[in-house]
Amino acid sequence: MTAPSNDERSLFTLIGELPDRVSDLVRAEIDQVKAELSYKAKHFGIGAGLIAAAAFVGIFLLGTLIATGILALALVLPAWAAALIVSGVLLLIILILVGIAALNFRRGSEPLESIESLRRDLDMVKGTGDYDRD
Template sequence: MTDYTDPVKQARPRKRSLFELIADVPRLVTELVTAEIEQLKAELVAKLKALGIGAGLLAGAAIVLMFMIGVLLTAAVLALSLVMPGWAAALVVAGVLLLVAAILAWVGYLKLKAGIPPLPVDTIESVKRDIDVVRGIRKGGIS
């Protein structure tokens, strides 16, 4: 005689006790943390690779732009050479470039001077005031 048992009962795993489930928690937490770290690594590698490719393409675009500026300057010299000698046209374009460079350098110098010293002075003073308030010290003396 063949034993016909319920196939649903055969497929069910045995029920584990509460102590067995609690004993598995550290292993499950470790596996979860390990899986999360691996996912983080994979995501960071993909993003850093995309950043590297993007930065390389931007650098290539900047180089092509520099060549384009050279061509435009040459075109300016050639256009001016139609109304004056070529050497004078080149000197005029060079003079304009020198003037633009001097203005940019002056503005840059002023911005650098405004940023010296590179310390967050206002924030430091604010933190000192906050510490004094926590300590109970006022400007006029101890409260």
Template sequence: MSTPAPTRERRGLFALIADLPRLIRELIEAELAQLKAEVIGKLKAAGIGAGFLVTAGAFAFFGVLVLTAAGVLALALVMPAWAAALVVGGVLIVLAAIAAAIGVQQLRASVPPTPTQTMESVKEDVRVLRGLGKRGAS
């Protein structure tokens, strides 16, 4: 013997209206959770960008140290001392430039940390509540 399929409970208008505050509260909570997740993601990207900029500064600092040391140590066996110092320092400066470019790219991707997805979702929710659009329609 099979069990009958569950039937949907028909609720009156007043019951539906009574549920509105709960539904709106749940919607607001969901939007706030999305906002928090989006801002945290953008701040993480900004932190990564800042880390690459610090790395670029470290490479630049070591580049200056190597240029100074290269002048003192003078790799004169292979080439003139000034040329050896320029080559080693130049390589480190190029590494610093690469790290700086990556850092700037990361910062640009995360700034400003505006929660654009959440703002669009809230706008869509407002349109749905006003009856101007249907949820999920793009």
């Protein structure tokens, strides 16, 4: 038997490194999934906090609207107009907070890219996958 040539030796080396490379790929994909889930949880948390803030400001809006109604019935003077302006400002704050919260909820509900990537990688390793990476 003759000693393997450099070409054969590099092939054997590559075959020997294959399990380590697959393990590294799976580890990297898992780390990416963890990072994406953390990102999504953060945006859901921000969205929930902003909804809570909007509800808190909504309590003040309700109080202001009640005061506006009382002032409007008691006096037909500019005092009720001032209360109505304050109500409008509070309503604007609520709309802005809810808009930002909705944006964060949308960001948090986007599909995970790394899970699809992992599925494609596993399909390719099995030999059943579509090799076209969009």
